[in-house]
Amino acid sequence: MDFELTDNQKMIRNMVRDFAEKEIEPVAAELDEKEEYPHDILKKMAGLGLLGIIVPSEYGGAGLDTVSYAIVIEEISKRCASTGVVTSVHNSLVSDPILKYGTEEQKKKYLPLLATGEKIGAFSATEANAGTDLGAMETTAILDGDHYVINGSKMFITSGSEAGIHIVFAITDKEAGYRGVSAFIVESNTDGFEVGSIFEKMGINASLTAELIFKDMRVPKGNLLGQEGQGFKIALGTLDGGRIGIAAQAVGIAQRALEESIEYSQQRQQFGRPISKFQAIQWKIADMATNIEAARLLLHRAAFAKDQGGHFSKEAAMAKLFASETAVKAALEGVQIHGGYGYIKEYVVERLFRDAKITEIYEGTSEAQRMVIAKNLLQ
Amino acid sequence: MNIIVCAKEVVDVSEIKTDPKTNKPILQGIDKKISDIDKNAVEEGVRIKEKLGGKVTVLSVGPSEAREYIKELLAMGADEAKIIPYADTGDYNVVSTILAGAINNLGYDIILCGEASIDLFSGQTGPRLAQKLGIPQITYAKKLEPKEDTITADRDLGDKKVTMESSYPVLISVTKEINEPRLPSLMQILGAANKPIEVIAHSSLVSEETSVLERIDIKGVSMERKNIIYKDDIDDAIGKLVENLAKDGVLG
Incomplete structure (x- = not known):
């Protein structure tokens, strides 16, 4: 049992921490304010290998372990949660399933484009009427010669308007229920691929979230990911x-x-002393720190479990559930500790408060995480 | 070009707090890192190598657990590292003697140092090292122009700027302004694991460690507010403020 990070993991943390402080922090508030996608940041991240963290070196990536990956996402998100989710989707939801389920040809074609940041990835599963209940999706894919013809629309797609490579889920067999869902690798320059609305959101405003519309979009047969009907399994495994x-x-x-x-409470003076001298503030700080430590341990444990190659569904759900609820609580208390200033946009806790909430919703709501955990325990 | 860069592991001084009772710095649990300006020296060394070819060797006197930090320098582009474990890196005479001993066993054209380490900021190790090796030195370089046979350096001396030229071998100390140290990519970090780190015992380098530094105490600078409010007539108030500042020696 060893809770120490390896030398490499520490070096990666230090490098990403430096990078995020120098390159992301100065622009994060402005990107949020203007709802601008972090194109420049992503370009710089690509140069450092951060868009191909888990992609093996033979496909142009760094081939790192999942704990290192978690460290990278944490450090990026500390400065900009929008860039954090874009990076997470790109690595976890696009490169990872291609790596796991793709043919050698698909891997050779798409992984280097993703790892070098030439194309950003998006995971296009959610629909207007199919969120947690992915099996209720309505988008269809019908085989026509050498192509699948895809029709339908997708909702709330992170990087939807900016990504060049999408993992799209569609029904290939209406009668088969969730066993009738298939996954496809779709390039955004395919005829029939359209971007609909870009949604105005509460937070993570620099990660553009789009509606996608597919009209007779013809996708080569060779872009089917895995087998026909394997889509639901791919979606759940990827999530x-x-x-x-x-x-x-x-x-x-x-x-x-x-x-x-911590910083604010040691500077802010009320009643002649820093507010950090008051027990009311001390207890908030102690609880925040304890929950964060627990969340990080669950996270690294889940990442470690994934690398061991076994089943890690429960561990990942527990980490996501606890970490997201910790983020919401910590951001809430962060604003409270800052008092009136915390409600002002100039202070970063205001943005953290708006950014935190989505972590309890996307890639499975907290309720869905509890379902996954309970199912693992009770089946 | 054989380039040696001296780099030191230090505590992250921006994180140091002092014990309010004793006024002594609390060093436990403080993160460590490579002294910032030494990273500038490594960056400059790597740039010289990229221009003229050769090899960059990092030399560090300090705790042997500094491997993690030394590896960062290898990831930046240094080719190999030599660590000489020595617990008390505060005495610049001892440290420069150890460094000179190690360097005498190596071939070299350029030795690069930071102008000072960010912890004690004596700025003495580099110059003492040059003197012990008996080679020319250029301090406070903020720009280098290396050529095959000579190197030109712009020095920043505060009130004046000087350009100097030297033949090799030469020791150069650099300022923070000289460059922006690169961040290594993930691949470079992984590649650093295969670069050699040699640990050399300091006892093999110096027969007599002459400590010239007597450390009496290390204390934090206390900054207490006086909380004086000047409420009177504005002209009177300014007069009193200036008078009090002058009395405290704050005004020149």
Whole structure:
């Protein structure tokens, strides 16, 4: 049993921490304010290998372990939760399933494009009427010669308008229920691929979230990911990994809230002394720190379990559930500790408060995580 | 070009707090890192290597657990590292003697140092090292122009700027302004694991460690507010403020 990070993991943490402080922090508030996608940041991240963290070196990535991956997402999200989720989706929800379920040809074609950041990835599963209940999706894919013809629409797709490579889920067999869902690798320049609305959101405003519309979109047969009917399994398996990314994002948000609160409470004077001298503030800080530590341990444990190659669904769900609830609580307390200033946009806790909430919702709501955990315990 | 860069592991001084009772710095649990300006020296060494070819060797006197930090320098592009474990790196005479001993066993053209370490900031190790090796030195370089046979350096001396040229071998101490140290990519970090780190015992390098530094105490600078409020007529208030500041020696 060893809770120490390896030398490599520490070096990666230090490098990403430096990078995020120098390159992300100065622009994060502005990107949020203007709802601008972090194109420049992603380009710089690609140069450092951060868009191909888990992709093996033969496909142009760094081939790192999942704990290192969690460290990267945490450090990025500490400075900008939007860039954090874009990076998480790109690595966990797009590169990872291609790596796991893709043919050698698909891997050779798409993984280097993703790992070098030439194309950003998006996971296009959610629909207007199919969120947690993915089996209720309505988008269809019908085989026509050498192509599948895809029709339908997708909702709330992170990086939807910016990504070049999408994992799209569609029904290939209406009669088969969730066994009739298939996954496809779709390039955004395919005819019939359209971007609909870009949604205005409460937080993570720099990660553009789009509606996608597919009209007779012809996707080569060779772009089917896995087998026909395997889509649901691919989606669930991929989301298990994605939850590690979102848990890491949540830990990053919570950690930032803690650091900002510690700093502010030691400077802010009321009744002739720093507010950190009051027990009311001390207890908040102690609880935040304890929850964050627990969340990070669950996160690293889930990441470690994924690398061991076994079943890690329960571990990932627990990490995501606990970390996201910790992020919301920490951001809430962060604003409270900052008092009136915490409600002002100039202070970063205001953004953390808006960014934290989504971690309890996307890639499986907290309710869905509890379902996954209970199912693992009671089946 | 054989380039040696001296780098020191230090505590992250921005995180140090002092014990309010004793006014002594609390060093337990403080993160460590490579002294910032030494990273500038490594960056400059790697740039010289990229321009003229050769090899960059990092030399560090300090706790042997500094491997993790030394590896960061290898990830930046240094080719190999030599660590000489020595617990008390506070005495610049001892440290420069150990460094000179180690360097005498190596071939070298350029020795690069940070202008000072960020913990004690004596700025003496580099110059003493040059003197012990008997080679020319250029301190406070903020720009280097290396050529095959000579190197030119712009020095920043505060009130004046000087350009100097030297033949090799030469020791150069650099300022923080000289460059922006690169961040290593994930691949470079992974590659650093295969670069050699040699640990050399300091006892093999110096027969007599002449400590010249007597450390009396290390204390934090206390900054207490006086909380004086000048409420009177504005002209009177300014007069009193200036008078009090002058009395405290704050005004020149």
